[in-house]
Amino acid sequence: MLNDVPLRDLQVFCAVVRHGSFSAAAQATGLAQTYISKRIKLLEASLGVKLLHRTTRRVKVAAEGQVVHHWAQRMLRDAQALEAELSGQREVPKGVLRVCASQRLGRRHLAPILGLLMQAHPQLSVWLELMDRRVDLVEEGFDVDIRVGHVEEPGLIPHHIASTPRILCAAPGYLASHGVPARPQDLSRHACMVFRDRDDAFGVWRLKGPKGWETVKVNGQLASNDSEVALRWALAGHGVVMMADWNMEQALASGELVRVLPKWNQPADVWAVTVARSDQSAKVRVCIEFLRQHLATGANALRPAAC
Numbered sequence: 001m002l003n004d005v006p007l008r009d010l011q012v013f014c015a016v017v018r019h020g021s022f023s024a025a026a027q028a029t030g031l032a033q034t035y036i037s038k039r040i041k042l043l044e045a046s047l048g049v050k051l052l053h054r055t056t057r058r059v060k061v062a063a064e065g066q067v068v069h070h071w072a073q074r075m076l077r078d079a080q081a082l083e084a085e086l087s088g089q090r091e092v093p094k095g096v097l098r099v100c101a102s103q104r105l106g107r108r109h110l111a112p113i114l115g116l117l118m119q120a121h122p123q124l125s126v127w128l129e130l131m132d133r134r135v136d137l138v139e140e141g142f143d144v145d146i147r148v149g150h151v152e153e154p155g156l157i158p159h160h161i162a163s164t165p166r167i168l169c170a171a172p173g174y175l176a177s178h179g180v181p182a183r184p185q186d187l188s189r190h191a192c193m194v195f196r197d198r199d200d201a202f203g204v205w206r207l208k209g210p211k212g213w214e215t216v217k218v219n220g221q222l223a224s225n226d227s228e229v230a231l232r233w234a235l236a237g238h239g240v241v242m243m244a245d246w247n248m249e250q251a252l253a254s255g256e257l258v259r260v261l262p263k264w265n266q267p268a269d270v271w272a273v274t275v276a277r278s279d280q281s282a283k284v285r286v287c288i289e290f291l292r293q294h295l296a297t298g299a300n301a302l303r304p305a306a307c
Contacts, residue, residue, distance in 0.1 A: 007079055009043040010072040012036055013051060014139040017069050021058045028140070073155070076138050077275050093283040094123035101146040104227045104247060105270075106130040109302060110146060113294040117287060124283055132225045137275045143284055145273040146291070148244060159272040159288050162295045162302050165265035167245050168207075169257040171237040181240070181260055184214045191239030193230040194223035205242055209264040244268055246302040270295065270302070 015025040016036065026033040044051050051065035061069065097117075101110050106128060114126045135145055137156070151158035168187075181187055184207050194203050203223075206215045218240075222233050227247055234241035235256055241248075245265075251257040272288045295302050 005043060005046050007076065009039045009046075010076060011139070011141075012039045013043055013065075014069060014072055014076070014136075016040065016052065016059060017061055017065070018136050018139045022054075073138050077155075080138075080275070092123065093121045093286045095283060096125045096127055097144070097283045097287055098127045098129070098142045099144045099146065099287070100129045100131060100135050100140075100142050102132050102148065102227075103130045105146065105148065109246075109295060109300050110291070112300045113291060114287075116294065117290045120290070121283075121286060124286075137273070143274065143281070144287055147271055147273060148268045149271075151271050151273055155275065157274050159274065161270040161272050161288070161291050163267075163269050164244050164246060164302055166242050166268045167248070167262075167265050168240055168242050168260040169234060169248050169252065170240045170260050171235060171256065172258055174237040174239060175258065175260070177237075184209070184216045184261060184264060187216050187218050187240060187261075190218075191222075192218035192220040193233050193239055193241040194218060194220050205266065207261070207264040207266055209261075214264075242266065244302075 012025070012029070012031070015029050016022060019025040019028050022033050022036050022040075025031075026036055029036075040052065047064075047068065049064040049068070050062050051068055053060040053062055097114075099110070099114065107130065111128060114128055118124055118126050129142075134147075135142055137143075137145055146161070148164070168181075174191075178190060181190060184205075187205065192205075203218055204215060205218050206213060220239055222230075222238055224230050224233075227243055230241050231243065231247060231251070233239070235251060240260055241257075248257055252259070272291060274284055274288075294300050
């Protein structure tokens with residue numbers, strides 16, 4: 001039975017599960033919806049089970065489909081590791097390196113660093129995709145996900161890249177009009193730029209200070225999942241923003257923004273997340289080492305905010 005199942009069909013099935021519908025999976029993968037439907041039917045016929053329950057807009061994974069999805073992910077990870085080893089990619093970095101990251105981190109820091117990586121390793125090609133959502137590395141075919149914050153999903157391997165905190169800032173004009181918060185709970189009475197980075201809790205700020213952790217529910221009339229938008233709102237004096245220090249370095253240096261509650265921050269380290277150990281793939285290994293080096297020093301480093 002399993003001998004008749006192509007890995008490509010497992011990839012298609014995982015994409016449908018990931019995106020919740022045939023149309024969304026088609027849009028994400030670039031495959032025709034009719035092709036996806038055909039491959040799922042063939043996969044169900046080969047396995048002799050019903051994998052998905054279809055509705056007009058979405059699909060629901062059947063009990064057997066959940067089992068298949070679990071094993072499909074494992075099989076796809078093993079297949080990637082086998083391909084890398086057989087092609088010599090454990091020794092020499094070559095082939096396509098697919099990296100994903102958030103918009104601002106990717107544009108400002110990763111793009112130039114990955115350009116230098118490609119020059120240092122001419123057999124390597126780099127594809128960088130920027131998106132402000134959490135990705136599934138196996139189903140979407142990424143080698144490395146560069147993310148800020150905790151790594152909690154089972155089966156993923158986090159590689160620490162850099163230590164960076166999120167800090168609180170506001171424009172001087174806003175603070176002159178609305179007062180300066182003296183403790184974290186004061187933020188609930190201020191207008192806050194509610195910025196959500198990927199899968200962070202929306203509108204909940206968890207801060208670490210001299211006496212440990214505090215959580216505060218913040219409110220504001222402006223919210224976005226784009227850090228550039230939130231930063232511009234803060235610069236315009238619309239309220240308090242919490243963002244990685246490297247995001248606000250220039251505004252702090254110029255005085256356009258000032259620190260709020262300077263003894264409080266939210267740890268938000270940068271991680272390179274993979275599905276395989278870095279020693280299994282030379283391209284993943286050199287990418288991680290390169291990012292550690294260049295995000296720490298040099299023209300594209302994550303410089304701590306001067307405040």
